[in-house]
Amino acid sequence: MDAEMRVLDLLGLQGLIDTLRARGYAVVGPTVRDGAIVHAPIATIDDLPRGWGDDQDAAHYRLRRRADDALFGFAAGAQSPKPVLFPAEELIWRGRRTGEEFTVNEDGAERAGDEGPYALLGVRSCDLHALAIHDVVLLGRDHVDVRYAARRAGAFVVAVTCTAPGGTCFCASMGTGPRPDAGYDLALTELLDDGPHRFLVEVGTPRGEEVLAEVPTTSAPAHDVRAADDAVAWSVAHMGRTLDTDGIKEVLYANAESPRWDDVASLCLACTNCTLVCPTCFCTSVEDVADLTGDVAERRRVWDSCFSEDFSYIHGGAIRPEIRSRYRQWITHKLASWQDQFGMSGCVGCGRCITWCPAAIDITAEAAALRWTPQPAAGRS
Numbered sequence: 001m002d003a004e005m006r007v008l009d010l011l012g013l014q015g016l017i018d019t020l021r022a023r024g025y026a027v028v029g030p031t032v033r034d035g036a037i038v039h040a041p042i043a044t045i046d047d048l049p050r051g052w053g054d055d056q057d058a059a060h061y062r063l064r065r066r067a068d069d070a071l072f073g074f075a076a077g078a079q080s081p082k083p084v085l086f087p088a089e090e091l092i093w094r095g096r097r098t099g100e101e102f103t104v105n106e107d108g109a110e111r112a113g114d115e116g117p118y119a120l121l122g123v124r125s126c127d128l129h130a131l132a133i134h135d136v137v138l139l140g141r142d143h144v145d146v147r148y149a150a151r152r153a154g155a156f157v158v159a160v161t162c163t164a165p166g167g168t169c170f171c172a173s174m175g176t177g178p179r180p181d182a183g184y185d186l187a188l189t190e191l192l193d194d195g196p197h198r199f200l201v202e203v204g205t206p207r208g209e210e211v212l213a214e215v216p217t218t219s220a221p222a223h224d225v226r227a228a229d230d231a232v233a234w235s236v237a238h239m240g241r242t243l244d245t246d247g248i249k250e251v252l253y254a255n256a257e258s259p260r261w262d263d264v265a266s267l268c269l270a271c272t273n274c275t276l277v278c279p280t281c282f283c284t285s286v287e288d289v290a291d292l293t294g295d296v297a298e299r300r301r302v303w304d305s306c307f308s309e310d311f312s313y314i315h316g317g318a319i320r321p322e323i324r325s326r327y328r329q330w331i332t333h334k335l336a337s338w339q340d341q342f343g344m345s346g347c348v349g350c351g352r353c354i355t356w357c358p359a360a361i362d363i364t365a366e367a368a369a370l371r372w373t374p375q376p377a378a379g380r381s
Helices: 011-024 126-141 146-152 206-212 224-235 247-254 260-265 271-275 325-341 363-372
Strands: 006-009 024-033 034-041 051-057 058-067 089-098 101-105 118-123 156-160 188-190 198-203 284-290 297-304
Touching: 006 011, 006 156, 011 118, 011 198, 011 206, 058 271, 126 146, 126 156, 126 260, 126 325, 156 206, 188 206, 188 224, 198 206, 198 224, 247 325, 247 363, 260 325, 260 363, 325 363
Parallel strands: 024 118, 118 156, 156 188
Antiparallel strands: 006 198, 024 034, 051 058, 089 101, 089 297, 188 198, 284 297
16 A cells, blocks of 8 residues: 555554554554563553564574564564464364253354454564465365454454564565565554664555554654665575575475485474464364263364374374374475465465474475485385
8 A cells, every 4th residue: 555654653652552452453462471472462562572582593492682672673473473363272162961952052153253353463574474375275265264254354463574583584585574565454664773762654554544543653754764674674684594495396396205304204203393383384173072071062173283193194094104204294285285275385484483393403404405305216105
């Protein structure tokens, strides 16, 4: 949307939060909890990670104090906003037996929107692209995920330019950041140098313009626009990782029998961490539970992972009993067959799978290794 850029100070940011709350939004944003930056309800700017940064590398995540009071001076948090709109566990239906009768309550889809509508504050560009992927996967096919749709409906997105990329970030390689380019109502770039603490604001939708009109702002001077551009250029130059996407689909398809899968399997614990922190993974399973009396039963949807042996189970056994085949399935789907299935990559370069892998397995390194690993003769599955 072509609108005049504005500048918001700290009081203005608080005003934005207050305005969204007054409009009925449940504001969710980054905050510090249990030694990590996670998404939680936000009421004031004091709930944000003021002065906190992070150090991330393979199998390494630590918060650290910054030398300034940046509110968004960190890289990707432990989770994207995915659990807000697509929870790790949710009730599908609950049944109760009363005497000879058994009644079922299937209002899970309706209740999914009770907490919202949501205002997602501080969404990074990589996670915006992940949200767009979920919109295709969960809303754009023949069978719509009604619970996701209920939470997604009316969601207001305040994006933030990433000005402090981590050691595992590679969104620049994937074309998904660090500056938000679509999918937001308002986008902020935090500026602290050469002036007071402030935010350059870009409007993405008429709704964003309407909300911003209720918040005190000033016209953006040219030097703030340049400062924001410089911050983006600095972030691109300081990405901790890169991933060569040129022909990656063909590389992975050609290496289905690569010995590299044995190498990575010797490290992989099949712990499912990578899929649990991935902002684009969407696989689920169903669990049925009953209370001790047997009078109440519930069906719940829970996140699942292709690293679980049971994930590929059919009558007679699992299709992918070996870790080598499960890792191959995961990376090949993310970077290759996802393109055939949905017309886009399944990776947004957030780097969480590298940071939170206890074995320090690096998707960028594995993809690069497959480019030069000699291909064996066909015959092994």
